[in-house]
Amino acid sequence: MMAIAKASFRSITRSPSAVVFTLVFPLIFITVFGFLKGGSVTLNVALSSHSDQQNSVYIGLISNPAFSVHHDMDSVEQRTLLLKGKLDAIIDIQKVQLDSSSTYDVNLYTTMASAEKGIIVRSMLEHLIDKSNLSAAKIISPMATLKQQELKGRTYSTIDFILPGQLGFSLLSTGVFGTAFVFFNLRQTLVIKRFFATPIRKPFIVMGEALARMVFAMLGAAFLIALGHYAFGFTLINGLATVAEMLVLSAMGLIVFMGFGFVVSGIAKSESTIPPLANIITLPQFLLSGTFFGVENFPTWLQPICKMLPLTYLNDAMRKVAFEGASLLDLGPQLAVITLWGVIIYAIAVKVFRWE
Amino acid sequence: MLYFCVVQTKPIITVKDLQKSYGDFHAVKGISFEVYNGEIFGLLGPNGAGKTTTLEIIETLREKSGGTVIVDGLNIDSQANDIKQIIGVQLQAAGYYPSLSLTELLELFAGLYNMPINTLEMLSRVGLEDKAKAKFKELSGGQKQRFSIATTLINKPKIIFLDEPTTGLDPQARRNLWDLIREVKAMGTTVVITTHYMDEAEQLCDRVAVMEGGKVIALDTPDTLIDNLVASGFERKKEVKKANLEDVFLSLTGQEWRDE
Numbered sequence: 001m002m003a004i005a006k007a008s009f010r011s012i013t014r015s016p017s018a019v020v021f022t023l024v025f026p027l028i029f030i031t032v033f034g035f036l037k038g039g040s041v042t043l044n045v046a047l048s049s050h051s052d053q054q055n056s057v058y059i060g061l062i063s064n065p066a067f068s069v070h071h072d073m074d075s076v077e078q079r080t081l082l083l084k085g086k087l088d089a090i091i092d093i094q095k096v097q098l099d100s101s102s103t104y105d106v107n108l109y110t111t112m113a114s115a116e117k118g119i120i121v122r123s124m125l126e127h128l129i130d131k132s133n134l135s136a137a138k139i140i141s142p143m144a145t146l147k148q149q150e151l152k153g154r155t156y157s158t159i160d161f162i163l164p165g166q167l168g169f170s171l172l173s174t175g176v177f178g179t180a181f182v183f184f185n186l187r188q189t190l191v192i193k194r195f196f197a198t199p200i201r202k203p204f205i206v207m208g209e210a211l212a213r214m215v216f217a218m219l220g221a222a223f224l225i226a227l228g229h230y231a232f233g234f235t236l237i238n239g240l241a242t243v244a245e246m247l248v249l250s251a252m253g254l255i256v257f258m259g260f261g262f263v264v265s266g267i268a269k270s271e272s273t274i275p276p277l278a279n280i281i282t283l284p285q286f287l288l289s290g291t292f293f294g295v296e297n298f299p300t301w302l303q304p305i306c307k308m309l310p311l312t313y314l315n316d317a318m319r320k321v322a323f324e325g326a327s328l329l330d331l332g333p334q335l336a337v338i339t340l341w342g343v344i345i346y347a348i349a350v351k352v353f354r355w356e
Numbered sequence: 357m358l359y360f361c362v363v364q365t366k367p368i369i370t371v372k373d374l375q376k377s378y379g380d381f382h383a384v385k386g387i388s389f390e391v392y393n394g395e396i397f398g399l400l401g402p403n404g405a406g407k408t409t410t411l412e413i414i415e416t417l418r419e420k421s422g423g424t425v426i427v428d429g430l431n432i433d434s435q436a437n438d439i440k441q442i443i444g445v446q447l448q449a450a451g452y453y454p455s456l457s458l459t460e461l462l463e464l465f466a467g468l469y470n471m472p473i474n475t476l477e478m479l480s481r482v483g484l485e486d487k488a489k490a491k492f493k494e495l496s497g498g499q500k501q502r503f504s505i506a507t508t509l510i511n512k513p514k515i516i517f518l519d520e521p522t523t524g525l526d527p528q529a530r531r532n533l534w535d536l537i538r539e540v541k542a543m544g545t546t547v548v549i550t551t552h553y554m555d556e557a558e559q560l561c562d563r564v565a566v567m568e569g570g571k572v573i574a575l576d577t578p579d580t581l582i583d584n585l586v587a588s589g590f591e592r593k594k595e596v597k598k599a600n601l602e603d604v605f606l607s608l609t610g611q612e613w614r615d616e
Contacts (some may be wrong), residue, residue: 198511
C-alpha cells in the first residue's frame with residue numbers, strides 16, 4: 001500500500017492539472033482578493049465648471065476623504081462619464097445674490113448607472129448643507145447630536161473570508177477531478193488489472209491512492225494557509241492549533257470529495273464524460289457554497305440549495321475555526337452534515353465503482 | 357539427459373475441463389492440459405480462440421465458470437493469493453503508472469510484492485540499464501515489452517505468463533525478445549506464452565497447445581505436430597527455399613537489435 005501511495009504521490013506531483021487545481025488557481029484567487037482594497041468607499045464626483053468655490057459646502061466636500069472631486073472635465077465629458085457610471089454624481093453650486101446677503105443653490109445630478117453611490121453622495125451632501133445652514137443660523141447647541149462608539153473587534157479582512165473558501169475549492173477539485181481521472185485512467189490503461197496480478201489486495205489499491213492524494217492536498221492546504229497568513233495577514237486565532245484544526249477539516253472534506261470522484265469514475269463511460277460530470281458536482285458548490293460571497297447574499301429560494309451542499313459546511317466550519325477560534329467540538333452541526341454526505345456518497349460509490 | 361526427462365514431465369500447471377462463458381457465449385469450452393516445470397509452453401490460435409481468457413483465468417485475473425486449475429500444487433479457487441506470489445504476469449497492452457520512470461515503476465512493483473530489489477540489476481537483465489530514468493511511454497515497442505518482462509521477474513516467480521509479447525515488433529526486436537525469454541527459461545522459470553506467430557512457436561516453445569473456438573485441438577512438441585502432418589501426406593504447394601524473406605531482411609538490415 002505504501003508503494004502505491006508513494007508511486008501515486010510522485011505521479012500526482014508531476015501531473016500539471018493536479019498542481020494547477022490544488023495550488024495555482026486558489027493562489028491566483030487569494031492573491032487577487034488579498035490585494036483588493038476592502039472597506040472604504042470612494043465617491044467620484046465632478047464639480048461643474050461654473051460652480052462657486054467660495055462656500056462652506058464646497059470646502060466640506062473637498063476636505064472629506066470619501067469624495068474624489070474632479071475639476072478637470074468639461075460638461076460634455078462629465079455627462080458622458082456620469083451616464084456610464086464612471087462618475088457617481090455631478091455637483092453644481094451656484095451663488096444666488098440677494099439684496100443684503102447671498103444664498104447658494106446646490107444642484108445634484110445622479111444616475112441610475114451608479115444608483116447606490118448616488119444615494120450616499122446625496123445624504124453626505126445633505127449633511128454638509130445642514131451643517132452650513134446650522135452655522136449660518138448661528139445655532140451652537142443643536143437639538144440632537146450623534147455620538148458613535150466603535151467597539152474594537154478583530155479586523156475581518158477580505159482574506160479571512162476568501163482563504164477558507166479557496167481552500168475548500170482546492171480540496172473539492174483535487175478530490176473530485178483528481179480521483180475521477182486517476183481511477184478512470186488506471187482502469188483504462190490496465191494498470192489496476194496489472195496490480196491484480198500481484199499479491200496486493202483491492203482495498204489497499206484504493207487506500208494507497210487516497211493516501212497519496214491526502215498527503216498532497218494537505219501539503220497544498222498548509223501552503224495556502226501559510227501564504228495567506230504571512231503575505232496577506234490571514235487570521236489564525238490560535239496559531240498552530242488553528243492550522244491543525246483546519247487541516248483536520250480539510251482531511252474530512254477531502255475524503256467526502258474523493259467519494260464524489262469515485263462515483264464519477266464509476267459512472268463515466270469515457271474519458272470525455274468525466275469533465276462534465278465532475279463540473280456538475282464542483283461548479284454549483286464553487287458558486288453557491290460561500291466560496292466568494294456569503295450564502296446569505298443569495299435569494300431566499302436558492303438558500304435551501306446552498307444549505308444542502310457539503311462545501312457550504314466545510315467553508316463555514318473553516319471560517320469559524322480560523323476567525324472565531326471555534327474548536328472542532330463546537331462545530332457539531334457542520335461536521336454532522338459533512339459526515340452525512342460522506343456516508344451517502346460512499347454508499348453510492350460502493351455501488352457504482354468498477355475495477356475493470 | 358535423465359535430469360531433463362524428470363523435469364519435463366513434472367506438471368506445474370494442471371488445467372482440467374476449464375470452462376468460461378460470458379452469458380450465452382462460451383469462450384472456453386472444457387479444455388484440459390498440463391504445463392511442465394521448466395518448459396516454454398505455447399498457447400497458439402487465431403484471435404478469439406480463447407487464449408487470453410484461458411491465460412487470465414490461470415493468472416487469477418478472471419473467474420472461471422467451471423473446471424479446476426492447479427498451479428504449483430495450489431488450487432485457484434482457494435489459494436489465489438498464494439498463486440499470485442509465485443507467478444509473474446505480462447498483460448497484452450498493459451499500461452503502467454503515468455509519469456514515473458522505469459526505476460520508480462520497478463520500486464512500485466517491488467513494494468507490491470514486498471520484496472526488495474536492485475532496480476538497476478533488474479533493468480540490466482532486460483538490457484534497459486541506460487533507460488533507468490526514462491518514462492514507460494518513451495520506450496520503443498520492443499523496449500516496452502522487455503520492461504514488462506522485467507516487472508514479471510521481480511518476485512522471482514516460478515512461472516511467468518506472456519500474452520502476445522511480440523505482436524507489433526520488428527524482426528530484430530522479436531528475435532531479441534526470444535533471446536530474453538530463453539534466458540528466463542535457462543534460469544529455471546516456466547514460461548507460458550500466447551502467440552499467433554507460428555514461426556515464433558516453432559523456434560521458442562518446447563510444447564504447444566493449439567486452440568480454436570474455445571477448445572484445445574492439438575497438443576504436442578512443434579516437431580511432433582509437424583511430423584504428424586507430414587506423415588498424413590501433407591505437402592507444401594511450393595518447394596521451400598533454403599531461406600525466406602525474413603532471413604533476407606535480417607541479413608540486409610543486420611541481426612542486432614537497435615533502439616528504434
